[in-house]
């Protein structure tokens with residue numbers, strides 16, 4: 001059932017250190033140590049801070065979303081912890097020791113080759129394929145929301161903006177778009193607040209760009225788009241300039257040394273009309289094929 005959530009006891013959560021700030025609150029590294037002998041599991045605890053953007057109800061939705069996801073490529077849910085008499089709650093997840101993909105790529109760029117990038121891309125694709133089977137739209141797919149579990153495994157995280165598409169529709173329309181990551185958004189999401197699996201595919205193309213740019217701050221999508229738009233523009237007109245540029249088929253440039261077949265994948269994800277974008281299963285097949293070719297080339 002949706003509501004038989006694992007209830008963890010706050011007194012067993014030992015704070016260790018801060019991990020970062022997310023959409024709805026901060027995330028801390030803790031040890032859940034019921035035996036009190038430091039043999040407990042390291043966990044990432046997302047503490048809710050109700051503020052104008054996010055309410056307890058939003059947070060409960062994130063818990064409900066994550067608690068029903070069982071996939072090797074999605075961060076594992078461990079439970080919820082209420083404190084101050086249910087006035088505040090925390091979402092407890094597995095702790096992934098290698099941290100966010102951005103930091104990992106920046107620190108390891110010299111021992112990550114194309115094959116490893118493609119492996120990460122195919123895992124993100126499989127995670128998104130799984131989400132789609134549950135009619136979930138992530139809405140915030142970006143390298144900052146991908147975690148590294150090991151040298152050869154990444155997982156999708158941060159389901160704070162995730163929505164379920166109603167059965168009788170193919171998209172979700174958001175009423176109150178908060179702080180929107182428009183440089184990862186499909187055109188229809190920017191101009192009509194319309195989100196679908198195909199808008200997640202657009203964002204996946206931007207994640208591919210981030211991957212093959214090693215999340216280099218000089219090739220950050222926001223920085224590149226702002227250079228293309230011109231820094232003179234500020235405020236809401238940025239999204240208008242961005243949608244005009246996308247309508248005129250202007251796109252992010254290929255990352256340095258990006259294999260042409262990979263740049264072609266990005267461009268497919270960035271088809272202006274959403275029904276021309278590939279689905280995640282097709283993207284997964286194309287990535288497998290490119291990986292195969294890479295293996296052959298290496299054998300030379």
Ligand SMILES: C[C@H](Nc1nc(-c2c[nH]c3ncc(Cl)cc23)ncc1F)C(=O)NCC(F)(F)F
Nearest residue numbers: 019020021022027044095096099145146157158
């Ligand atoms: C706000 C938190 N930020 C950070 N988290 C971690 C982290 C390491 N290891 C982790 N293991 C499980 C979790 Cl949930 C987070 C971390 N590292 C650096 C951060 F800045 C976060 O949730 N970021 C979204 C996402 F998880 F997708 F990366």
